[in-house]
Amino acid sequence: MTLINKSSLVRDLRALGLGAGDWVAVHSSMKAIGWVQGGPVEVIEALIESVGPGGIVMMPLFNIADGKPIDLAVKPTYLGLLPETFRKYPGVVRSPNPTHSVGIHGPGAAEIAGGHRSSTFIGRGSPYHQLALNGGWVLHLGTNYNSSSIIHLAEVLVGVPYLDVPYPGWEKTLSARAADGSTIQAAPKEVPGDSVKFYLVQEEMDRRGLLRKGKIGNALSVLARGADMLEVTMEMLRTDPGCLLCDNPDCRVCPAARKTIEASQAGRRIKETVNGG
Numbered sequence: 001m002t003l004i005n006k007s008s009l010v011r012d013l014r015a016l017g018l019g020a021g022d023w024v025a026v027h028s029s030m031k032a033i034g035w036v037q038g039g040p041v042e043v044i045e046a047l048i049e050s051v052g053p054g055g056i057v058m059m060p061l062f063n064i065a066d067g068k069p070i071d072l073a074v075k076p077t078y079l080g081l082l083p084e085t086f087r088k089y090p091g092v093v094r095s096p097n098p099t100h101s102v103g104i105h106g107p108g109a110a111e112i113a114g115g116h117r118s119s120t121f122i123g124r125g126s127p128y129h130q131l132a133l134n135g136g137w138v139l140h141l142g143t144n145y146n147s148s149s150i151i152h153l154a155e156v157l158v159g160v161p162y163l164d165v166p167y168p169g170w171e172k173t174l175s176a177r178a179a180d181g182s183t184i185q186a187a188p189k190e191v192p193g194d195s196v197k198f199y200l201v202q203e204e205m206d207r208r209g210l211l212r213k214g215k216i217g218n219a220l221s222v223l224a225r226g227a228d229m230l231e232v233t234m235e236m237l238r239t240d241p242g243c244l245l246c247d248n249p250d251c252r253v254c255p256a257a258r259k260t261i262e263a264s265q266a267g268r269r270i271k272e273t274v275n276g277g
């Protein structure tokens with residue numbers, strides 16, 4: 001068994017394609033990486049070292065909306081050991097959103113986080129959007145695209161008809177207190193929906209040769225440019241706006257989302273008849 005530690009992880013991350021000054025958003029599974037000598041902190045330090053002092057590391061710090069105002073200074077994330085450790089890591093700034101906050105480490109972290117103040121959950125100006133605009137990477141460390149947040153941004157940028165179909169709990173304005181004590185309100189607009197079919201984007205990215213694949217520790221991992229992920233997803237959604245919705249009739253959002261697509265297509269047909277007649 002080879003030992004997994006900070007220097008072996010940095011080596012793996014560099015081999016995959018990360019380098020000095022890069023921006024990277026990480027979706028991770030600590031279990032998939034294997035036993036790391038120094039635990040989750042060592043994985044975080046390896047990520048920070050792989051992009052150097054000029055680079056940016058981001059992790060989602062999402063939490064469940066429970067109807068109460070959320071105190072972002074203390075609220076844990078449900079996304080697992082690495083993000084929860086990252087949340088408490090020195091220098092990490094948590095962006096102000098009631099449910100979809102992002103932890104950011106690196107130069108200008110506070111400024112990047114501030115974009116979330118006027119953005120929707122994963123919308124224009126959010127940390128993920130800034131990452132894509134800056135040529136940043138999305139790293140799936142032992143995870144697949146079903147946990148990929150940036151694909152929701154593609155839904156927003158295309159303007160799919162189902163953007164305002166909320167998951168139960170998101171029907172009303174949510175509020176949170178940021179670390180600086182200010183209050184953030186997030187209206188139920190451009191709410192992220194289902195992601196069980198996001199693997200289709202991964203398959204399409206793979207077909208186009210846009211994925212870098214390798215092992216980080218024991219974790220099968222993929223690295224891709226955020227902008228490529230957006231472009232491929234947007235193209236798929238323009239061809240078929242329902243392509244990322246699931247087929248489960250009991251799903252809490254997809255059946256309603258399909259109805260909005262049908263309604264918008266019916267609306268377009270009426271408009272064409274009127275304009276054409």
Ligand SMILES: [Zn+2]
Nearest residue numbers: 194246251254
């Ligand atoms: Zn669904």
